[in-house]
Amino acid sequence: MKTKIIKTKAIVLSALLAAALNVSGESVSGPDGRLVVDVTAQDGTPVYSVTYDGKNAILPAPLGFESDIDDFSKGMTLVGTKRSTIDKSYTQSRIKKGEIDFKANVMECTFRNDKGHEMTVEFVVADNDLAFRYAVPTQGPTSAIRILDEKTSFRLPEGTTTFLTPQSKAMIGWKRSKPSYEEEYSHDAPMDTTSKYGNGYTFPALFNLNPEGLWVLVSETGVDGRYCASRLGEFRDAGYEIEFPMPEENNGNGTSEPAFALPGHTPWRTLTVGNSLKPVVETTIPWDVVAPLYEPSTDYMPGKGTWAWILWQDASSNYEDLKTFIDFAADMGYEYSLIDANWDKNPGREKTAELMRYAVSRGVSPFMWYSSSGYWNDIRQTPVNHMDNPVVRKKEMKWLKENGAKGIKVDFFGGDKQETMRLYEQILSDADDYGLMVIFHGCTLP
Missing domain, CATH: 2.70.98.10 (Beta-galactosidase; Chain A, domain 5)
Incomplete structure (x- = not known):
């Protein structure tokens, strides 16, 4: 009987202890x-x-x-x-x-x-x-x-x-x-x-x-x-x-x-x-578990596109090759063609604007490449020092919209700091003001 009483007390103490732990x-x-x-x-x-x-x-x-x-x-x-x-x-x-x-x-x-x-x-x-x-x-x-x-x-x-x-x-x-x-x-x-x-x-x-x-x-x-x-x-x-x-x-x-x-x-x-x-x-x-940070200014539509750089890399940045890939997109019924790095040097800004307008005339919307900044790597592909500067960025986006661009590809982000997260947001927000889509490349997890 004594053993049973001790056993019962042990059970009661265990239950009290379990209840106390459950409260915490x-x-x-x-x-x-x-x-x-x-x-x-x-x-x-x-x-x-x-x-x-x-x-x-x-x-x-x-x-x-x-x-x-x-x-x-x-x-x-x-x-x-x-x-x-x-x-x-x-x-x-x-x-x-x-x-x-x-x-x-x-x-x-x-x-x-x-x-x-x-x-x-x-x-x-x-x-x-x-x-x-x-x-x-x-x-x-x-x-x-x-x-x-x-x-x-x-x-x-x-x-x-x-x-x-x-x-x-x-x-x-x-x-x-x-x-x-x-x-x-x-x-x-x-x-x-x-x-x-x-x-x-x-x-x-x-x-x-x-x-x-x-x-x-x-x-x-x-x-x-x-x-x-x-x-x-x-x-x-x-x-x-x-x-x-x-x-x-x-x-x-x-x-x-x-x-x-x-x-x-x-x-x-x-x-x-x-x-x-x-x-x-x-x-x-x-x-x-997230919500949009703002209501987009337009209904952005992803689609198919062409990309000259994939064949000849930087050497593909010339008027004839870029025009060929714009024509390729038009012939295939694709919506976009990406004009990659160095376009402001070759063919140059004026000839590129001419190419962009030509693309639009063929029913193709151009995407344009930019470096994310000019101060956190040694990238020499241009344009640089445009997307990290709010004054220059907005002026550039206005020019892009006027010449028929529908998007930008921004490349070579150099890290995960809060400053970089702000840059992502600023680019997206400004691009939306001008109806531009954005591709981030060399970037962190979306």
């Missing part, structure tokens, strides 16, 4: 209940984990960040949770799916330290997709924040293999134009393999969780001029951590540490999880 943590699942995110604070560190069909996708991994205000990665307590749902439909004309129905459950977990500083981690969980970001309110009288280091991490089960592309060192390669985001992917490599340059990996990152029979795709979305683009660091501490751009990127111009006004938020970190590659191939999460 929260969970949210996707609509079908298979993808589950657990969130808690362990010894003051915000931590999350992810399972799919009860199998480990992300092992308990730290969250948070260090900032000029405070360290939001330690000494934190989970003090509140809000829940909601998303059920929306939208259309897209430029991605893998035209009509998208997105349903997800949302959990917002607020963490606070003993100074009263707060951050909220917002989780959006669909059937196979997870997106999360940090939302930061004003902190007392402080209405601006600089993020010094993100502690966001992804810890994967032992035995996982990787499909990753290395982040290049800055200011190396042809004409010191790297990173140009054209490095090769490794296939099925162990997690502890050091990347080619020792600088971690460019998004997106694919993982085969062999012991669990799962696939996980890690990426980001919602990056804009209020933050930098990020990457995964080298494998350490059983996983990978978010890292910011290297100081050497963009020839040292701009800070590696993003800053934004408060209240504000960081970009979304995304995970797609499934028992096969089907959810990875079909995911629309990069678009599901």
